[in-house]
Amino acid sequence: MSGVEEYVLKSNGLRVLFHHRPETGVVTSNITYLVGARDEERGETGLAHMLEHMLFKPTTFDIKKGITAGGAIQFERDTGCSLNANTWKDRTTYYFSYPTSHLPRAMEIEAQRMTGVVLTDKALDPERNNVLSEFDMYNGDPGFALSVQMCGTAFHSHPYGHETIGYREDIEDYTAKKLERFYRNYYRPDNAVLMVIGDVDAATALTHIKNTFGHIQNPATPIPRFSIKEPKQESLRRVFIQRPSTTNILSIGYLHAGFPSEQWIAGVIMADVLTAGPESILHRLLVDTGKASGVEGSPEPSSEKNLGAINISLAQGVPHTEIEHLVLAAIQALSAKDIDSLVKKTKAKMLTSELFSRQSSMRIAAELTEYVSSGNWEAYGKTPDLLRSVTTKKVLDCMRESFIENNMTIGHFIGKQ
Amino acid sequence: MKQHIHTEANYSLATIVADKSRTVTAYITVDIHKEHTVADQAVQIMYPDALLSGTDKKDREAFLYATNLLGGSVGVSVSGSCVNISIKSTSETFAKLLKLVEEMLLTPAFPNTQLQRIRDTVTNELHESKEDSRSIAHEELLNTIYGAGDRKYSYDIDETITAVKRSAAKQLRSLHTDVLTQAWICSIAAPQAHCDLFKKFIQKTKRLHSLQMTTAIHQQKPPKKTAALKDVPSQQNIDFSIGAPLPFTLHHPDYIPLSFAITVLAIPGSFAGRLMDTVRAKDGLTYGIYGQLEGFSGTEQGYWRIMTFFAPDKATQGLQATFREISKLYKKGITQDELDKFKIILSTKQTLLGDSIAGQLNNLHSYNCHGFTLQEIEERKAKITSLTLKEVNDAVKLYLDPATLTIGGAGPIKAVQKDIETFIKSVQ
Numbered sequence: 001m002s003g004v005e006e007y008v009l010k011s012n013g014l015r016v017l018f019h020h021r022p023e024t025g026v027v028t029s030n031i032t033y034l035v036g037a038r039d040e041e042r043g044e045t046g047l048a049h050m051l052e053h054m055l056f057k058p059t060t061f062d063i064k065k066g067i068t069a070g071g072a073i074q075f076e077r078d079t080g081c082s083l084n085a086n087t088w089k090d091r092t093t094y095y096f097s098y099p100t101s102h103l104p105r106a107m108e109i110e111a112q113r114m115t116g117v118v119l120t121d122k123a124l125d126p127e128r129n130n131v132l133s134e135f136d137m138y139n140g141d142p143g144f145a146l147s148v149q150m151c152g153t154a155f156h157s158h159p160y161g162h163e164t165i166g167y168r169e170d171i172e173d174y175t176a177k178k179l180e181r182f183y184r185n186y187y188r189p190d191n192a193v194l195m196v197i198g199d200v201d202a203a204t205a206l207t208h209i210k211n212t213f214g215h216i217q218n219p220a221t222p223i224p225r226f227s228i229k230e231p232k233q234e235s236l237r238r239v240f241i242q243r244p245s246t247t248n249i250l251s252i253g254y255l256h257a258g259f260p261s262e263q264w265i266a267g268v269i270m271a272d273v274l275t276a277g278p279e280s281i282l283h284r285l286l287v288d289t290g291k292a293s294g295v296e297g298s299p300e301p302s303s304e305k306n307l308g309a310i311n312i313s314l315a316q317g318v319p320h321t322e323i324e325h326l327v328l329a330a331i332q333a334l335s336a337k338d339i340d341s342l343v344k345k346t347k348a349k350m351l352t353s354e355l356f357s358r359q360s361s362m363r364i365a366a367e368l369t370e371y372v373s374s375g376n377w378e379a380y381g382k383t384p385d386l387l388r389s390v391t392t393k394k395v396l397d398c399m400r401e402s403f404i405e406n407n408m409t410i411g412h413f414i415g416k417q
Numbered sequence: 418m419k420q421h422i423h424t425e426a427n428y429s430l431a432t433i434v435a436d437k438s439r440t441v442t443a444y445i446t447v448d449i450h451k452e453h454t455v456a457d458q459a460v461q462i463m464y465p466d467a468l469l470s471g472t473d474k475k476d477r478e479a480f481l482y483a484t485n486l487l488g489g490s491v492g493v494s495v496s497g498s499c500v501n502i503s504i505k506s507t508s509e510t511f512a513k514l515l516k517l518v519e520e521m522l523l524t525p526a527f528p529n530t531q532l533q534r535i536r537d538t539v540t541n542e543l544h545e546s547k548e549d550s551r552s553i554a555h556e557e558l559l560n561t562i563y564g565a566g567d568r569k570y571s572y573d574i575d576e577t578i579t580a581v582k583r584s585a586a587k588q589l590r591s592l593h594t595d596v597l598t599q600a601w602i603c604s605i606a607a608p609q610a611h612c613d614l615f616k617k618f619i620q621k622t623k624r625l626h627s628l629q630m631t632t633a634i635h636q637q638k639p640p641k642k643t644a645a646l647k648d649v650p651s652q653q654n655i656d657f658s659i660g661a662p663l664p665f666t667l668h669h670p671d672y673i674p675l676s677f678a679i680t681v682l683a684i685p686g687s688f689a690g691r692l693m694d695t696v697r698a699k700d701g702l703t704y705g706i707y708g709q710l711e712g713f714s715g716t717e718q719g720y721w722r723i724m725t726f727f728a729p730d731k732a733t734q735g736l737q738a739t740f741r742e743i744s745k746l747y748k749k750g751i752t753q754d755e756l757d758k759f760k761i762i763l764s765t766k767q768t769l770l771g772d773s774i775a776g777q778l779n780n781l782h783s784y785n786c787h788g789f790t791l792q793e794i795e796e797r798k799a800k801i802t803s804l805t806l807k808e809v810n811d812a813v814k815l816y817l818d819p820a821t822l823t824i825g826g827a828g829p830i831k832a833v834q835k836d837i838e839t840f841i842k843s844v845q
Binding site for chain 2: 024025026028056069073076077078079080081082083097098099125126127128129130131132133134136137139140142198243244245246247277278279287288289290292293294313315316341344345346348349351352355356359360361362363415
């Protein structure tokens with residue numbers, strides 16, 4: 001692969017990734033701003049995500065045209081295009097999927113949202129309530145609540161220590177002024193990557209991009225960046241949460257390498273070997289024996305070292321500590337021979353999965369986004385080869401390095417009935 | 418890409434011929450509903466794990482390993498008393514994977530040695546589902562709409578756990594016999610040679626098992642203005658499923674106009690519906706609020722449902738706002754502008770299917786499950802394009818009376834239960 005071409009708009013440095021998929025009649029465009037939860041300060045957690053919501057409100061351009069719903073939402077109502085957005089540690093992403101003829105309008109809306117978002121307290125208030133509703137939706141999930149506390153414990157200094165949605169208390173304190181500062185700092189051509197994937201030729205796409213984004217100037221100020229090194233972890237860290245619930249979760253967190261390095265891929269294979277499917281090590285150890293109702297774990301892509309976790313939903317009455325000791329002892333005892341066949345099947349599954357994920361413009365854009373935010377989009381085309389090159393020894397080494405005391409944060413969610 | 422549906426008495430096969438594709442996706446759906454006892458519910462929950470627990474030639478571990486080493490996947494699930502088998506692989510490995518599927522279906526072991534493990538696993542999963550407030554709210558609604566013999570009815574979780582503990586291998590074998598002898602609904606997206614191979618496999622399997630005709634129980638109840646609420650104190654929000662039974666089946670002339678009206682009210686996964694514009698964007702009361710017609714088939718009557726969630730302190734306000742919009746729709750109908758715009762929206766959704774073979778296959782399989790021919794599919798799409806305002810608003814007037822609605826809810830309900838019960842009584 002990859003069939004992806006890179007262009008840079010000379011006037012302002014906007015990077016463009018283009019991939020042609022003929023005969024589908026559909027284009028997906030995706031703009032990824034290199035700003036996410038990692039760029040937020042204490043007391044302002046979740047600001048990147050809140051701003052993401054505000055980009056669906058009417059811009060100054062919409063107001064001039066009398067569009068009350070916001071340009072993006074009006075686009076959906078007029079045409080039936082698919083649209084959405086999401087925020088993660090290192091990025092904020094907006095996308096549309098539409099019949100090819102709507103490309104000019106999609107580009108125009110994206111360009112207008114780069115400079116014309118209206119941030120007033122009046123516009124903010126109802127949307128803040130929606131974000132609080134979203135927060136409560138996530139926070140009702142014991143696994144999420146536990147992961148928030150574990151991230152905060154695993155990172156004492158690095159901004160990966162808070163979840164993308166932020167803390168409820170911070171969300172309640174947002175002001176339009178805070179959002180405005182964040183917007184002006186990070187929403188600019190030289191901090192964005194625009195992807196156009198689908199049934200359109202490069203010349204046409206680039207013409208529309210130049211016409212809509214070409215005039216936007218970057219601010220004279222540099223893009224603010226934190227450069228924070230997490231202090232060395234010296235021992236095992238622990239988190240306990242108690243809530244009225246019938247659920248009991250043991251979560252074994254470990255720091256893993258950034259995406260898309262070879263170590264990251266080894267870590268994904270390791271998580272799969274341990275938790276994916278009935279044949280995995282921990283499924284056989286815990287689920288097949290009735291000690292747990294489920295095990296799962298897969299690291300999320302982020303550009304720097306981050307916290308991954310093996311999450312175990314315990315069966316009724318099974319103590320957290322018993323399973324914790326059992327799991328860590330079982331992982332310690334694993335040899336290359338024990339995991340070799342599982343590594344082979346995981347690699348085969350992942351290679352097939354790569355083929356499936358490259359069969360729609362929406363999925364290609366979603367996957368490419370993670371490479372873009374890691375700062376290495378070219379790796380997108382190299383992943384299958386990298387995957388093939390990971391050996392059982394590398395996976396075992398990854399296991400040995402992951403589950404040692406000064407790399408782990410363990411969480412217990414204790415349901416009180 | 419060329420699409421085709423071939424129908425015989427004991428199977429139908431929909432194909433999307435994708436000669437350039439390097440992957441294969443195939444589905445088999447089998448409707449096994451006869452009656453719906455708690456024992457049936459328990460065995461249906463256990464069946465997927467049991468079917469994947471080995472064959473006469475391979476034990477569970479060997480079977481799963483052989484499947485996974487091909488890089489493919491074989492998924493088995495049961496939903497609404499329909500068994501769904503999905504097969505996904507590269508085009509290179511499909512033939513080998515299909516052999517394994519054949520082995521799984523023709524010579525499953527259902528070994529007693531696995532039965533206790535499956536009972537324990539399912540019991541643990543059922544205990545965990547006691548906090549799934551979204552599903553519980555939906556079940557509370559469905560149990561108001563359907564009687565206990567209907568496939569859409571859900572038995573109490575503890576009752577189901579007791580039935581799981583009492584289950585025997587012979588019940589699983591009996592269910593599997595139903596899977597083999599009932600009509601198969603199959604669909605595949607693949608290069609032509611792989612489609613042919615899949616067809617041969619279906620024909621071979623169906624030749625070995627004669628078609629059994631069965632009578633299925635269906636028990637829809639009249640509408641009931643009530644609140645069916647369950648306390649799930651661990652949740653932060655209260656999940657709601659608000660709906661009412663509809664006394665017609667999939668092919669009734671009111672189905673498409675009414676479905677269109679619900680799309681205007683609450684199109685799933687979109688910001689374009691009225692409820693997203695009002696209850697979410699203007700009122701700021703929820704993160705998401707969607708709705709659709711559900712549970713219809715050629716022989717079974719379905720229902721309409723709005724699904725959302727509110728914070729406990731905003732629950733009554735949220736319900737009031739939701740019912741305000743439903744009431745407005747009921748009294749005034751949709752507008753000409755909405756009719757025109759949503760025709761475009763629905764037409765674009767069809768165009769967007771062109772982006773992925775998977776999307777096209779899912780759409781085709783869904784029609785195939787309901788017995789549509791390609792011509793009938795086209796006629797249905799054409800009917801949406803030609804809908805009139807009168808057709809839609811007549812259907813709205815006939816079926817969307819807010820005073821027929823049940824509020825199914827689950828979450829930290831105790832503090833607001835009385836308010837919600839008082840509210841539903843006040844709805845006119």
